[in-house]
Amino acid sequence: MKIKHHMSDELLMAYAAAELPEAFNLVIAAHLSMCDECRARSMAFDALGGAVIEDSTCDMSAGSLETCLARIGAMSQTDAPLARRQDSVLPAPLMDYVGGGVDSVKWRPLGMGVRQAILRTGDKGASARLLYIPAGASMPDHGHNGLELTLVLQGAFRDEADRFARGDVEIADASVEHTPVAEAGEACICLVATQGSLKFTALLPRLAQPFFRI
Amino acid sequence: MFDAIAPQKAYATVNPRLYAAGDRCMTPKKGNLRLTADAEQIDWSALVFRVRDDQDKVAFAALFRHFAPRVKAFLMKSGASEALAEECAQDVMATLWQKARLFDAERASVATWVFTIARNRRIDALRKSRRPEPEELPWGPEPEPDQAEVLEAQQETERLGTALAQLPLKQRVLIERAYFGDLSHSEIAAETGLPLGTIKSRIRLALERLRHQMDVKATDK
Incomplete structure (x- = not known):
């Protein structure tokens, strides 16, 4: 698997600083699970955080170390790490949200064979969902109010800009209006995080929007 | 106009080299605070290993003196009150003790690892968005990490610090x-x-x- 479309520095730095909505954090965590190159870049941004932390200091309260040692004395041992679960489509961070592998996804039909599953994330400003697009089918034409990240988990899609296959991430801002089409052969499954809500350009999907929560 | 924001936050910067020398004097223990000859820096990883292997409180005290005030400063600059930052800095150091066996010295310096713990503590303390972690790599930390790699990880953080400055x-x-x-x-x-x-x-x-x-x-x- 050769990943061609990667995360931007801006997003990786914001992820390192924990400054993104949960929906975007999830897409980045999923991408890093599949992309060694971005994982290495992400670790470099953590190292930059280490350098920032080294840069300034202040006074601790009196008796701080003793308080801390007393706290350590009262702690129980850490639990053993959970057994690793594996899925051929969903990387581990995504399995936590779905509650299992790709077979556990609770799809809802969107029409024309397209299905989606909204994932429960804590923030108001952004949402995450899985999309299932049958081979050869297209997503409704849409633009968005803000940033949208689309990570391919299975199959591939093309839009006006390029081709995106498993592991690739498409970063689209509000100016992008695109019509992704799944390639022939295999259904395309994507993880999509969207800031604000999607704006469909055709009349009918726009009417359906509140109903389907996209 | 932008420069106007900088002085609002007083940066109490301490030369890490001076600070490290102070720590060295305060922890005179059979020479196993190993110093790298060229950099005159403390090998923080070795101290974490002593906490991991021997629950060594002297090693922990040296780590605490260096990192706890830095974590506290970081959290205060992130918007935490002094009391909250103090408590969270203690939590972060307690987590360092508790999770010492998860520290992978070949992949990250102690400063980097402490940053990631502090970041996660800040998410809880300041009610930031949940931040899922990537899938763990199939290989965990080596019990006997390669010294060259460990040194490289620490030096990378130091070089980054210099470049940042x-x-x-x-x-x-x-x-x-x-x-x-x-x-x-x-x-x-x-x-x-x-x-x-x-x-x-x-x-x-x-x-x-x-x-x-x-x-x-x-x-x-």
């Missing part, structure tokens, strides 16, 4: 503020009157410069 002030302040997470880009834009595009391009320039510095120094070795 050498950035033009305007760029460095933006990078640091991004990590303190006290303001989003658009809030910084509103506060400073700088267009969002200028902030983004300044951060981009800073990252390019850091990358360049790291490349130059890596080939110098």
